[in-house]
Amino acid sequence: MTGFTENALVKKLTELNPSQQSIQTLSLWLIHHRKHHSVIVKVWMRELVKAKEQQKLTFMYLANDVIQNSKKKGPEFGDEYRSTLTRAFEHLGSAASTDDKTKQGLLKILKVWEDRGVYEHKLIKEWRNFIALSSKAVENGAGPAPKKAKTESKPMEVKEKERRHSETVVEVDGKTESHIILSPAHNPPGDPPEPEELVKALLDLERSASSDAAVREKIANLPPEVSRVDLLSKLRDKDEAQQLIQRVGEALSLLNDYNARLAAEMEDRKKLKSMLHDFLHAQKELLLQAEERHVEYIEKLAKVQQVKEELKSHLQNLPEMNAETTGSLAPLPSAGDLFRMN
Structure with missing residues (x-):
C-alpha cells in the first residue's frame, strides 16, 4: 500500500466501490495511517458531500468499518467521527439526496452501533431522527414514500449469530494486520456479489x-x-x-x-x-x-503536453551560452573563496 497523502486519500475514496473487498482494503489503509485521523475524517466528510448519490451509503459502510476495527488500536477514529457524523447524517437525511435503499442501509448501521454500544443511545437517536425527518419530508411530497421496514422479534440465539464476525489477516505496508469483517460491510441485498x-x-x-x-x-x-x-x-x-x-x-x-x-x-x-x-x-x-x-x-495529459511544447518553444528563444559569451563573464568564486574567514 502507498504512503499517506491527502491526494492519495481522495483518489482512493473516488475509486471506492460497494464490494466488501474494496471497503475492507481502504479501511485497513486508513487504520494503518490512523495518526492522520483528523485529516482522514475531514476529507471523508468533504468527499461524502461531493459523492454521487449511489456512492454515499458506501462511504458510510467504510466509516462503520473504520470506526469498529480501529477500536482495538485506539479511540482516535471513534472520537473524530463522533463530531462529524451529525453533519453526515444531516446531509444524508435530506429527502432530495437519499433514496429508500440508502435509508435502510443507514438504519442498519445505526442498529449495529446501538447493539454493540459503539456510540451512546442519545447520539444514535439524534442521527436516526435525521432519517425519520427525511421520510416525513418524502411523505409530504418531496418524493416517493419509502417502504416500511419489517420489525420482527428474533430469538436471542439468532441475534447472537448475527453479531458474530469473521477475522482475516492482511498485509499493510509490510506489516500484518488482522481485520474484523463486520456485518454492515457485507453486501446487503441488491449490492454486487464478490x-x-x-x-x-x-x-x-x-x-x-x-x-x-x-x-x-x-x-x-x-x-x-x-x-x-x-x-x-x-x-x-x-x-x-x-x-x-x-x-x-x-x-x-x-x-x-x-x-x-x-x-x-x-x-x-x-x-x-x-x-x-x-x-x-x-x-x-x-x-x-x-x-x-x-x-x-x-x-490533464493534454495540458502537460501543452506546457511541454511551450517550454520547448521558450527554450529555443533563450540566448545561446557560447564560448565568447562565457569568456566575457567574470569567473565564479570557488568554495574556498566563499567560506574563507577574514
Missing part, C-alpha cells in the same frame, strides 16, 4: 442436476413396467409382483431425489440470475467511473 462468490456459484452449476448425465441415463433406462399401468396385467405370480414393487420403489426413490435436485437447481439459477444482474450493474457503474477518470486524465 467475484469469487460469483465464480463459485457458476462452478456449482456445473455439478447441477441437469448436468448429471449418469442419473439421466439411469432414468432413461428404467424398465417400461415401472411406469405403465397396462403392463400390470402381464404379471404371472406373486413373486413377479414383489419384484416389480421393489423396482418401482427404486425408480420412485431415484426420481424423487432427482426432482428435488432439479428444484434446488432452479432456485440456484434464480439466485445466480439476480447475482449476475447486480454484478453487471455494478460493473457498468465502475466502467462509467473509469471512463470519466480516463477523460479527466486525457485532459
